[in-house]
Amino acid sequence: MTTAYIEDIAKHEGQQVRLRGWLHNRRSSGKIHFLTVRDGSGFIQCVMSKQAVGEEMFKRADHLTQESAIIVEGTARADSRAPGGYEVDVTSLEIVSEAKDYPITPKEHGVDYLMDRRHLWIRSQRQQAILRVRHEVINGVRDFFNGRGFILADTPIFTPAACEGTTTLFPVQYFEDATAYLTQSGQLYNEANAMALGRVYSFGPTFRAEKSKTRRHLTEFWMVEPEMAYATLDDVMQLAEDLVVYVVGRALEHRKRELQALERDTSKLEKVQAPFPRISYDEAAEILRKKGLPFEWGGDFGAPDETALSEEFDRPICVHRYPSAVKAFYMKPDPDRPEVALGVDVLAPEGYGEIIGGGERLADYDLLLQRIKEHNLPQEAFEWYLDLRRYGTVAHGGFGMGIERVVSWICGLEHLREAIPYPRMLYRLYP
């Protein structure tokens, strides 16, 4: 008897197989049971007739509860009526352990109820599909950078101070006397790593203590941040475009089934091809003005602005050259127009907003020092960062891409919280 995974069932057509999993749902018709079994690799309907298994074994399945652990044996059979194309005709059923009163029933539940039971919710078909797409996105990101000569150089999670003075940090007690902060970006360290290794990326969790209460925010999220020495804004935009095209392509290629289960309109994703429109902040402001939105030059785009902009295009867009005043201190000003910075945001279509933010960094020692002072940042904390400008400074740049926002967009989710196994939000620390 071969032990098989449901995802491989097609290879076992006509054979006797053993499936080890859990009962997802049961429908019964007197002398025939339909058991939907899941084993982590997929879902499949197992058909059990009284005639085939006998009175005693059939009766055992009468009261089999949702999520009970079971091992079924039977013959794999192609069936046009089955959603996955295959069914198993059961010859034997073993109950490994019974589940009592599983709280997530096959009917509707509210988000709060499900979030309190996130550890069980991830057993559902939909949540599994999302987490598989997430896995593909992460794998795609790693393959993309590894295949292009980038070195993974991780940046610290405990940091001594803010990278950018503006956002809120989570403080943690660091032994007796010191306070450390959870990282909100690996970027400054990435710059040092790029000067050592040329092309680098970091990939890890990031923490923001912003009291944001929207469907686009988590307090803990995963971010990939590439950084390149001898790179300009155009190189950064090119890299961002290549990455997004590659990752979306990977999801379409390897996770078609999951996207289908999520009822994602994949024709929209198929349009994600190079080149992405590159529009300046000025042009974006003009588009918003023409659409009648109350937008004034100098401010950052709000969520409705980003949605309005992305509506104009069928693929992600690169918006570049933002006013320096709204951007971080380490952004390089445009030599031709110092009031704008050489930064770029990539906005996803369909109203999903910013998935990437980055740009060319300030490489000049004097100007960087001036900016640190203007932002009232403690110079001594940035001495190591200034060293990068003292010893062989070169043009360089990179960006950060939020994994959950990309997963959310690719899956077509309503809310970021489903794009990570255990979301951390303003009012959510359990489970």
Added chain:
RNA sequence: UCCUCAGUAGCUCAAUGGCAGAGCAUCCGGCUGUUAACCGGAGGGUUGUAGGUUCGAGUCCUACCUGAGGAGCCA
């Protein structure tokens, strides 16, 4: 922090100021092709908390608690 909305059976929701209801889940019974199966029956309630108005409050008023959506901020 601000604005808006919501809280009723285990879950999802209904109930004009006038008897507390339905579907699902659970339990009992029926059904050999079901796809959130279906059909019949049963059990299941301190209407978020505290006060107030009223002959009478799930419903109106006040405060608080909890959650959701949005703003700001950002990936």
